[in-house]
Amino acid sequence: MSIFNFFRTQKKTVAEEAKERLQIVLAHERGAGSSPDYLPMLQKELLDVIKKYVRIDEDKVEVKLERGGDFSTLEVNIELPPPAVAAQRRRQAAAGGGVRPA
Amino acid sequence: MAKVIVMTSGKGGVGKTTSSAAFATGLALRGFKTVVVDFDVGLRNLDLIMGCERRVVFDFINVINGEAKLNQALIKDKRVENLFILPTSQTRDKDALSRDGVEKVLDELKKEFDYIICDSPAGIEKGALMALYFADHAIVVTNPEVSSVRDSDRILGVLASKSRRAEKNQEPVQEHLLLTRYDPERVERGDMLKVEDVLEILAIPLLGVVPESPAVLRASNVGMPVILDEKSNAGQAYLDAVARFLGETVEHRFMKPEKKGLLDRLLRRTA
Numbered sequence: 103m104s105i106f107n108f109f110r111t112q113k114k115t116v117a118e119e120a121k122e123r124l125q126i127v128l129a130h131e132r133g134a135g136s137s138p139d140y141l142p143m144l145q146k147e148l149l150d151v152i153k154k155y156v157r158i159d160e161d162k163v164e165v166k167l168e169r170g171g172d173f174s175t176l177e178v179n180i181e182l183p184p185p186a187v188a189a190q191r192r193r194q195a196a197a198g199g200g201v202r203p204a
Numbered sequence: 205m206a207k208v209i210v211m212t213s214g215k216g217g218v219g220k221t222t223s224s225a226a227f228a229t230g231l232a233l234r235g236f237k238t239v240v241v242d243f244d245v246g247l248r249n250l251d252l253i254m255g256c257e258r259r260v261v262f263d264f265i266n267v268i269n270g271e272a273k274l275n276q277a278l279i280k281d282k283r284v285e286n287l288f289i290l291p292t293s294q295t296r297d298k299d300a301l302s303r304d305g306v307e308k309v310l311d312e313l314k315k316e317f318d319y320i321i322c323d324s325p326a327g328i329e330k331g332a333l334m335a336l337y338f339a340d341h342a343i344v345v346t347n348p349e350v351s352s353v354r355d356s357d358r359i360l361g362v363l364a365s366k367s368r369r370a371e372k373n374q375e376p377v378q379e380h381l382l383l384t385r386y387d388p389e390r391v392e393r394g395d396m397l398k399v400e401d402v403l404e405i406l407a408i409p410l411l412g413v414v415p416e417s418p419a420v421l422r423a424s425n426v427g428m429p430v431i432l433d434e435k436s437n438a439g440q441a442y443l444d445a446v447a448r449f450l451g452e453t454v455e456h457r458f459m460k461p462e463k464k465g466l467l468d469r470l471l472r473r474t475a
Binding site for chain 1: 349350353354357358361391393394395396397398401404405
């Protein structure tokens with residue numbers, strides 16, 4: 103070890119980072135058939151279920167996958183329409199245009 | 205019994221053709237009758253690296269299609285006894301490689317040769333699949349670099365599932381790692397993956413480490429397999445790798461930075 107290394111902080115070298123990234127990505131690719139092909143399907147089915155209850159904009163759905171060493175997270179973000187307005191409209195329609203409740 | 209060796213990598217530009225040319229020449233130098241076959245239909249380059257581009261008349265695809273006899277298409281190397289090149293077509297595409305056609309040609313080659321080296325195209329499409337399908341050995345050419353290592357891992361998966369040996373439940377294709385363009389100085393600085401790291405990730409036996417060397421470009425410029433440049437460290441690394449392939453125990457070299465003293469620098473200008 104040279105004198106320069108002594109003063110350097112114990113930072114990971116880029117080669118070490120490369121190795122870690124490779125180990126993580128390959129662990130996932132070697133397992134159940136490379137990248138998850140089921141994501142588009144999953145997204146569609148999730149939307150179908152949610153649509154039964156809420157009216158949503160299909161463009162406002164975000165599906166994210168973050169692969170980690172020990173675990174991965176699947177994040178699904180669905181933006182719902184503003185509830186007050188939606189509820190009001192529905193009630194208005196049912197009552198044929200009534201007063202706005204408190 | 206003839207052995208079929210595929211030189212493969214998944215990724216392009218890592219040194220498959222350079223290594224095919226060097227390895228075939230090395231086996232021939234050891235007295236084995238060897239042929240090196242270009243599977244990169246449409247992007248032929250093995251002929252250039254072997255320096256026989258002006259002698260190509262018929263090619264692999266002509267033989268598959270019955271338009272020429274195998275002996276008409278085989279080019280005998282002018283420098284090394286026992287060495288032959290089977291060039292590919294520059295005008296057709298990979299669909300010209302039918303499995304039956306490739307098998308027929310390889311079977312015919314097996315009668316005459318000890319070793320058949322299949323120089324695979326990059327990718328995992330038809331050309332690459334045909335190059336590896338009939339292999340007994342696979343030399344996986346890898347650079348110490350993330351995309352190359354990932355693609356090598358992928359091609360190892362393909363070898364284990366789509367080769368003939370895999371499909372017929374025979375003994376698996378024997379895998380060998382050839383790490384090329386290795387730069388010990390950059391490794392020491394922590395800028396490049398270490399050979400140990402690549403070995404740990406890919407987990408296949410190491411056949412050789414070929415250092416990054418100006419000799420490789422120099423040799424390709426003049427159409428000479430780099431293994432014939434015995435003064436170069438790349439040439440020596442290939443000679444070592446061939447010896448290991450033949451079962452000899454040869455210590456790995458060129459994995460540590462060269463210590464360059466002033467005298468060294470003055471005396472040994474060429475790496």
